[in-house]
Amino acid sequence: MDMNRSDKPQSSIPPENLFHTDTPAARIALLGLLTALSVIMGYIEARIPLPLPVPGIKLGLCNIVIVFVLYRFGGLRALPVSLIRVLVIGLLFGTPVSMLYSASGAVLSLLGMVLLRKTGRFSVIGVSGAGGALHALGQILVAAAFTGGTGIFRYLPVLLLAGEFCGALIGFVDLILLRRLKSRRNEHVL
Amino acid sequence: MARTDSASEKALGSRRKTFRRADLWLLLLIALSSVLLFVFFLWKDTRIRTPVLEISQDGQVVGVYPLSEDRELLIGSKESGGYNVVRIENGKIRITEADCPDRSCVRSIAIDRRGGSIICLPHRLVLRIADGAGGIPDAVAE
Numbered sequence: 413m414d415m416n417r418s419d420k421p422q423s424s425i426p427p428e429n430l431f432h433t434d435t436p437a438a439r440i441a442l443l444g445l446l447t448a449l450s451v452i453m454g455y456i457e458a459r460i461p462l463p464l465p466v467p468g469i470k471l472g473l474c475n476i477v478i479v480f481v482l483y484r485f486g487g488l489r490a491l492p493v494s495l496i497r498v499l500v501i502g503l504l505f506g507t508p509v510s511m512l513y514s515a516s517g518a519v520l521s522l523l524g525m526v527l528l529r530k531t532g533r534f535s536v537i538g539v540s541g542a543g544g545a546l547h548a549l550g551q552i553l554v555a556a557a558f559t560g561g562t563g564i565f566r567y568l569p570v571l572l573l574a575g576e577f578c579g580a581l582i583g584f585v586d587l588i589l590l591r592r593l594k595s596r597r598n599e600h601v602l
Numbered sequence: 603m604a605r606t607d608s609a610s611e612k613a614l615g616s617r618r619k620t621f622r623r624a625d626l627w628l629l630l631l632i633a634l635s636s637v638l639l640f641v642f643f644l645w646k647d648t649r650i651r652t653p654v655l656e657i658s659q660d661g662q663v664v665g666v667y668p669l670s671e672d673r674e675l676l677i678g679s680k681e682s683g684g685y686n687v688v689r690i691e692n693g694k695i696r697i698t699e700a701d702c703p704d705r706s707c708v709r710s711i712a713i714d715r716r717g718g719s720i721i722c723l724p725h726r727l728v729l730r731i732a733d734g735a736g737g738i739p740d741a742v743a744e
């Protein structure tokens with residue numbers, strides 16, 4: 413899919429300068445850049461509607477940025493990036509309702525990933541895969557609350573699987589990304 | 603401030619396997635629960651003896667209709683906005699027209715007696731196949 417396309421902008425950034433953020437200003441600048449990137453990914457994702465009766469449900473391609481920020485900067489920094497992304501995408505392409513359930517998906521997914529990562533037992537792939545599934549769950553829960561019906565849960569199994577699969581792929585891409593950037597940093601530092 | 607925090611050093615720094623056994627179990631567990639959930643819904647559908655179309659809005663049932671008769675229903679009103687046109691045809695149910703912003707209810711797949719649901723989130727409308735074993739009450743809709 414657009415996994416390959418989407419990681420290009422990041423690999424074209426000279427990592428020596430941008431990913432070794434010693435000063436708060438540099439860090440904020442980089443996080444802002446990453447937030448913008450996740451908004452772009454959200455835009456791309458909004459252009460691909462899923463064949464579902466529920467509008468705005470996403471597979472969570474933006475998690476490619478969120479997982480990266482989580483592993484590079486920690487959960488406390490990933491949360492604002494994720495929430496700003498939800499806000500901006502919601503204002504640009506969504507409705508207040510769709511914003512609410514993407515917020516729910518984003519928070520649940522990030523919370524789960526933070527906890528799973530803390531255990532130290534799982535690699536990026538496992539953490540991100542579970543994050544993708546939680547992303548789907550969070551969205552469905554709010555959508556169900558809004559329709560006041562349970563009919564929407566019928567789509568949960570397929571969304572969980574799709575989210576998990578995409579999440580695992582995203583984790584794989586992020587793993588490569590994190591490794592690449594790490595090794596370059598080592599070259600630079602050592 | 604540390605450049606990378608310890609957990610990611612742990613995950614990336616040590617030459618541990620990219621994909622661990624714990625990952626496999628975690629992903630399998632999620633996949634298995636999805637499959638179980640799917641089977642549960644299938645099982646629930648097979649228990650429906652007399653399938654009827656149940657329409658609810660804002661969490662309240664606004665109408666129940668048999669699938670045997672073809673008909674077209676207007677939910678909401680075209681004048682004041684916020685409407686959906688529901689069509690029952692040859693036992694298949696679709697939303698053929700709506701003025702919701704995304705129209706994903708119109709694009710969604712038709713449902714039939716085997717079960718399923720169509721949802722219009724902006725209008726908080728849910729169409730689902732329910733069991734009408736207790737007899738179909740007289741259909742009332744807007």
Ligand SMILES: [Zn+2]
Pocket residue numbers: 700702704705706707708721722723724725
């Ligand atoms: Zn609709």
